[in-house]
Amino acid sequence: MDTSKYAELFLTESRDNLVATNEALLRLERDPHDGEAIDAAFRAVHTIKGMAGVMGYTAVADLAHDMEALLAGARDEQRGLRNDDPPLLLEATDALEAAIEASVAGRGGDIDVSALCGRLRGWATATHAVPSTVGEFLLPQGDGLAVTVTLGRDAPLRGARAMLVLERARTLGEVTAVVPDEDALAAERFESTFAFRLRSNATPELIGDTLREAGFVESVRVAREGLTSAADAAAAAERADSAWAAGTLKAPLQRYVRIDLRRLDGLMNLMGELVIARGRLEQAVVTQPDAALHDVVGVVSRLIGDMQTGILSSRMVPVWQVFDRFPRVVRDAARSLGKELDFTIEGREIELDRALLDQIGDPLVHLLRNAIDHGIEEPHQRESAGKARTGKLILSAARDRSSVVIRVTDDGKGIDRTRMLARGQAEGIIDPARAELSDEDLLKIIAMPGFSTAERVTTLSGRGVGVDAVVSRVRSIGGSLELKTTLGKGTSITIRLPVTLAIIQALLARVGDETYALPLTHVRETLQLTPSVVRRVRGNDVLVLREEVLPLLSLRRIVELPVRDQEGSQVVVLEVADRRAGLVVDQLRGQQEIVVKPIDGARGAASCFSGATILGDGVPALILEATSLL
């Protein structure tokens, strides 16, 4: 059977299940008796095992099998895990992830999980006396449900007991293909597990309950079908959640279609072209007198708008799809650094464009690690500072107008401004005359490339690891970053992102013959440039706006056009986080929805452009990146 075309599906599905496993194990680390978490971990590992079996990824299947056995033992005996189980299982989850990636990449043969499997098995038998046959795959061939029954170790006359189980099963339907066969069972030539096919419409729950009534039944598993044909295998990945239903386990019922992101991107691109064509069409009919033509163009326009909204929303995914892997990351970082902390995630249902969400994952990991490494103090330091021994780390997401705001907050030691000031002045970023640093200045300093490698600083109070990378990534996707810190109280870093990258509202500005697009997310207001609002301060023009003094930039200067008399020009007030500035343009051409086309290799002066677009009249325009101007 050719399984290669299912590999990608397997990978996606397995990753989801790995996240679920990690999440459940972290819960178990706190409470080893959390039955729901045991079920969740069992279900996820079991699903991976089932899929891996179909794919022929033996290393994955073996490892998942032994993890499952450990969990099944805990579940079926209705006792929790031992305290030492979750760490071992977490280690196994990491190995499982590696095995999955390697198997999909065709390097499954290189993976050796036998040592870990041995440890899991040794652990299971040594600590819980779980029978070695628990979880063994006895999949009898034939029609109907595959039922696997394990009898308790304390069951006397297991052969006779097995007969009673079969009698019970026969009250539900026809029993066939008993493994080992009935004579062997009756003579007790089996360890404790046996299996059979049952042709019945009964639910797995009912089957479980009925068979348990036979007494001394430790576990009952009901598989809907054996994965014996190619058709079954194809369906298996999709039905993986429900492929096995064990006892009381219930998989949440959700109806989803998985779509390759590239297809959505393709649709989005077409949509972009369509939006541009719509703009041209609208302009083309302006001069036409035909009312019917105007009508139909209006209808087409509206439909295109609706379609665009629909396609955009299909790209939106809840942030938990990325956030849910963080508890594990945080736990590992905290452990290795000897920090104690409570990690909470807020707003996990907030939706973001898939492409943006994928981009933001790594920067967030950086920020979380930094917070743990440089923010949260060691337990004894916290105690002597009069704080709770356990630090608090919060990752939150919230919707704010057309942006999504993601914030990492810690209640750690904050950043020492005095030291940062010295550092900033030494680097020549900060005016030597300055006596105090604003939060923005601080961000500038810690976001200097290479800041993190400056050991001297990171050992002070810096949280510099990779902040430059974070800042540039966030800016590259049209976002902005903001930092607030209070010495001794903690630090919060806020990332503001557009909800989607693909289509944005922009203000069109003209200088000379050229048109530039300014994303509306960063436009606060526009005004006429009159002498009354401009002052000259130390040789620089500034904008005086309601008693606020803002730097005044000229778009002509930025794009290297000859500067002309400013009379009659317009000012666009740009705002990124707390920073504001006025930008002088010749003329404003109004607001338009634009389709962002990324431009590659933007360098030098061009770095203030985040992309390009094609306007309704077919003319290209560069998109100005406000964050880089301020």
Place this chain on the structure above:
Amino acid sequence: MSHSVLICDDAIFMRTMLGDILQQAGFDVVGEAETGSQAVEKYRELRPDLVTMDIVMPDMGGIDAVREITKLDPMAKVLMCSAMGQQALVVEAIQAGAKDFVVKPFQPSRVLEAVQRVLG
């Protein structure tokens, strides 16, 4: 109303012991039988909710008795009492219609669990 029980065993010791266990648990022991054929007669007469049945008895063995009783009343609930090493006989009894079994030496809790399972 408490469930009625018929105890079948050729040993008076076992009948007494089983009777005590069941009575203390609130069951109504309505009759006793020493042989398989007696058990069938008493079942016809008393229609108890439950029968405990020794496997090896004189006259008619427990398995034959189960078969007869089940013929009489397909819904009859018979609990086999067996010694270790009688697995083949227990299996036969189950195929003849016995609903469950307990293994000697009896532990009261095990006996009562089995009775509960059989009575549902």
